[in-house]
Amino acid sequence: MKQKKLALIVLVAVATSIGGFLLASDHIDAPAVKNQTTDITDLYVFNGSDTNNLVFVANTQGLLAPSATAAAAFDPNTLIQFNIDNNGDNVEDLVIQAIYADGKMNFYGPVKPSTTGIRSKLEGDIIGSVAVTAYGAGSPVTYTTGSGIMVFAGPRDDPFFFDLDQYHAIIAGKATGFNNPGKDAFAGTNVMSVVVEVPKKLLNSTGKINVWLTTKKKES
């Protein structure tokens, strides 16, 4: 009995060390970003309805209940940046940047950054700005630049879906498999979203790009 209990404790400890912050896609993935405006939930990259364009979606500040969404806001000290490698070395050749100021999201790029890596500055001039769509607005506010880049910023339904609770139960040794049907732990929750649709010709691509999304905090 005692031995069995010890084995269970060891199993749970191992599971916790692997899955202690195993909360979802990238939602609340690490201690330093938990409940911060820098917390990324997901990155999406897909063809636009016009397949000459590629769409980049940055979702942040996940698991917002509807009652918390009106008060959720973008942070003027958080830089949201899409990093694009177009020559296969996994170093950014282009960046698309979004930063909030005075009710608007300002966009920069796609532009070759003057520095690469974990420390960034705003690159070049603002290419366009869009008013952040208010919670409860009838339709999303969008803006299209002269070069055909479309931008949006505001609260949206979290498009991510996963039976997270059952996964936790499995990792914790309390269940041996998923249920059918499963239960989407992200149903009814919102994220703060930035969406940019870019003509592919602006990406200098030979067919394949590598993309990663970063959030960066203004140095104090």
Place this chain on the structure above:
Amino acid sequence: MEKHYTVKFIAVSVLLTLGVIGCSKNNNHNPSPTPTIYYDQADQVGRPAINTVFIPASGKDSFNTTSPSQMPSIFTNDMKTSLMSLNPGYTTNLLGLTADQFISVLSTDVLNASTTGVTSFYNGTQVLTGRTLSDDVIDVELTLLFGGPDGSANPGLTSDHVNGNDKTFLTSFPYEASPW
């Protein structure tokens, strides 16, 4: 005498005016330099759930502030340990990747995307050519983790049986559904 004073007055006035203009010109052309504002990395994601699933708790913050090109040398061992802990029976997966090969793909956490074809995380034909809003990335990852060489192993672990979002996406920009 009076004339002399007048000339002097004019000369002083001109000098003063020039001085004022000089000063204002100086201010316009040489403003005190605005310091460049820098931003330091806090969070990062390429493919879904890599940090959450494969990186041990002690490394999660560090993973978020490591550039993708630097990740393999730092995180490969931890990620392989996590893979073999989650699925001690791992041999190869549906993509034919051994544990080392699978981790070598995952350890550089970037989302690969095609700029010429269909964009999909995995649709049976396209593998890692993007990620659409409706892609069931969790089932793909569970299958690659637990499903064995043909995806049929551990059937209770290869799908969470949540197959789509709880709201319909828009067909045009910005594509995501309105908030709840």
